[in-house]
Amino acid sequence: MSVKHEQSARAFREAKNFIPGGVNSPVRSFGAVGGVPPFIARAAGSKIIDIDGNEYIDYVGSWGPMILGHAYPAVTEALQQAVLNGTSYGAPTLLETELAKLINELMPSMELVRMVNSGTEATMSALRLARAFTGRNKILKFVGCYHGHHDSLLVKAGSGAATLGIPNSPGVPDSIAGNTLTVAYNDITELRSVFAEMGQDIAAVIIEPVAGNMGLVLPKQGYLGAVRQLTEQYGALLIFDEVMCGFRVALGGAQSVYGVKPDLTCLGKVIGGGLPVAAYGGRRDIMEHIAPAGAVYQAGTLSGNPLAMTAGIVTLKLISQIPETPRQPDFFHKLTAKTKQLCQGLQAQAAKFELKLQFHQAGSMFGLFFSDKAVDDYDSAKQSDAGAFNTYFHAMLEQGVYLAPSQFEASFMSAAHTDEDIAATIAASAIAFARVADYYKAK
Numbered sequence: 001m002s003v004k005h006e007q008s009a010r011a012f013r014e015a016k017n018f019i020p021g022g023v024n025s026p027v028r029s030f031g032a033v034g035g036v037p038p039f040i041a042r043a044a045g046s047k048i049i050d051i052d053g054n055e056y057i058d059y060v061g062s063w064g065p066m067i068l069g070h071a072y073p074a075v076t077e078a079l080q081q082a083v084l085n086g087t088s089y090g091a092p093t094l095l096e097t098e099l100a101k102l103i104n105e106l107m108p109s110m111e112l113v114r115m116v117n118s119g120t121e122a123t124m125s126a127l128r129l130a131r132a133f134t135g136r137n138k139i140l141k142f143v144g145c146y147h148g149h150h151d152s153l154l155v156k157a158g159s160g161a162a163t164l165g166i167p168n169s170p171g172v173p174d175s176i177a178g179n180t181l182t183v184a185y186n187d188i189t190e191l192r193s194v195f196a197e198m199g200q201d202i203a204a205v206i207i208e209p210v211a212g213n214m215g216l217v218l219p220k221q222g223y224l225g226a227v228r229q230l231t232e233q234y235g236a237l238l239i240f241d242e243v244m245c246g247f248r249v250a251l252g253g254a255q256s257v258y259g260v261k262p263d264l265t266c267l268g269k270v271i272g273g274g275l276p277v278a279a280y281g282g283r284r285d286i287m288e289h290i291a292p293a294g295a296v297y298q299a300g301t302l303s304g305n306p307l308a309m310t311a312g313i314v315t316l317k318l319i320s321q322i323p324e325t326p327r328q329p330d331f332f333h334k335l336t337a338k339t340k341q342l343c344q345g346l347q348a349q350a351a352k353f354e355l356k357l358q359f360h361q362a363g364s365m366f367g368l369f370f371s372d373k374a375v376d377d378y379d380s381a382k383q384s385d386a387g388a389f390n391t392y393f394h395a396m397l398e399q400g401v402y403l404a405p406s407q408f409e410a411s412f413m414s415a416a417h418t419d420e421d422i423a424a425t426i427a428a429s430a431i432a433f434a435r436v437a438d439y440y441k442a443k
């Protein structure tokens with residue numbers, strides 16, 4: 001059962017000579033779990049194949065975007081066609097309106113939509129807009145929520161930053177971080193008291209309505225509604241960062257599940273179908289302040305790129321039930337059921353070893369914490385056992401199951417995962433949980 005990874009080990013050494021840490025996004029380096037990250041040669045459906053020829057069942061899915069599975073034929077065929085028409089014009093196309101319209105149909109709170117290239121850019125622009133619109137400077141975020149890596153939001157940011165134990169990055173000036181207030185997730189009392197003290201200075205509250213960057217953490221009953229009520233009361237904008245959970249927890253995003261309408265929404269990941277696309281949008285009266293409709297400047301040479309729009313359009317059409325498109329009536333229902341099936345299978349295996357774990361699921365997102373206590377915020381997430389996770393992670397990887405290499409990341413199901421994949425994953429977990437039980441015994 002030993003997996004060969006000589007080629008990846010060599011590739012990693014070589015990459016480090018030319019790329020900081022050998023990767024272009026930190027969590028890819030396996031810094032938290034140790035070992036060599038497999039370098040990927042190709043992917044198809046539910047599988048990724050590394051340069052040593054190992055095949056893995058992939059539950060990372062490029063960190064969320066690959067909801068249809070890898071190299072989905074309708075997406076790759078549309079891209080092949082699109083590439084023949086040229087890859088970028090720096091001028092408007094029909095494709096941009098088409099994707100914006102699709103997003104608006106699926107998430108009606110997004111009346112106007114601006115395309116950008118990354119989630120970071122989306123949240124950065126949404127904050128600038130919120131500050132301009134309200135004439136206020138302070139931003140409020142929640143500890144453990146990640147919104148990308150720009151200065152205002154790289155404060156207590158969970159995810160890659162949590163994995164590497166970097167609470168606040170060096171290089172973020174105090175003068176900027178000082179305008180970012182942080183409050184514990186799911187704690188409405190603390191939020192109320194911050195608003196009571198500084199509510200008039202707060203331009204916006206930005207939140208992952210389903211948090212996926214401290215592991216998967218769900219909002220408590222009534223919590224998002226209370227956040228909405230408070231922001232309204234104090235005239236602060238509410239920004240839902242649905243870069244991860246949008247088109248993952250449900251077709252209409254977390255806002256449709258919890259029935260809370262934000263002023264602005266940020267999207268990314270799934271809306272690009274594996275190409276670099278993100279977007280921000282929301283209330284027309286707010287979005288009309290964006291240039292050239294208004295004075296708030298934001299631009300992008302490759303924004304709305306035709307290849308990226310094409311992948312996004314095909315993906316959203318396929319996962320939605322919009323008439324005139326290939327119908328997938330039960331797409332989300334099936335995907336959610338499949339995710340539940342996997343989680344229940346994993347849970348049953350863990351129970352055999354009397355492991356007390358916290359299993360969380362929202363639509364096609366899932367995660368588990370090696371902790372015997374409920375996890376509902378960053379502090380409780382941090383109390384899970386890192387050694388147990390690493391044992392589990394490596395045992396799964398050895399058996400051909402590729403999970404996110406950090407306890408503080410969610411996992412993702414795709415439409416391409418088969419019953420066999422799920423059965424194989426559950427079988428692998430029996431061995432992995434046995435090792436975790438040994439780890440606890442030895443502790």
Ligand SMILES: *Cc1c(COP(=O)(O)O)cnc(C)c1O
Pocket residue numbers: 117118119120121123146147148149208212213241242243244245268269278
């Ligand atoms: C991934 C993510 C981002 C950042 O998106 P990038 O495209 O990596 O810049 C922002 N917010 C959330 C919730 C995310 O999951």
